[in-house]
């Protein structure tokens with residue numbers, strides 16, 4: 001369950017970006033991005049873990065599941 005919006009739907013990836021455990025440690029990517037931008041911080045308010053945040057208008061974490069790396073045989 002996402003600790004920001006309290007939704008557990010799997011429409012979006014749930015990240016565990018900090019050292020919090022359990023339900024406090026899972027956050028949707030977009031929720032984390034919104035929370036960080038709205039609170040203007042880069043630290044978890046609970047465990048004070050510093051998020052590796054790059055403030056770009058793109059997703060915080062780009063998870064590539066496609067094998068796009070060119071690998072010639």
Ligand SMILES: [Zn+2]
Pocket residue numbers: 002003004005006007027028031
């Ligand atoms: Zn959420």
Ligand SMILES: [Zn+2]
Pocket residue numbers: 018019020044045046047048049
């Ligand atoms: Zn934390």
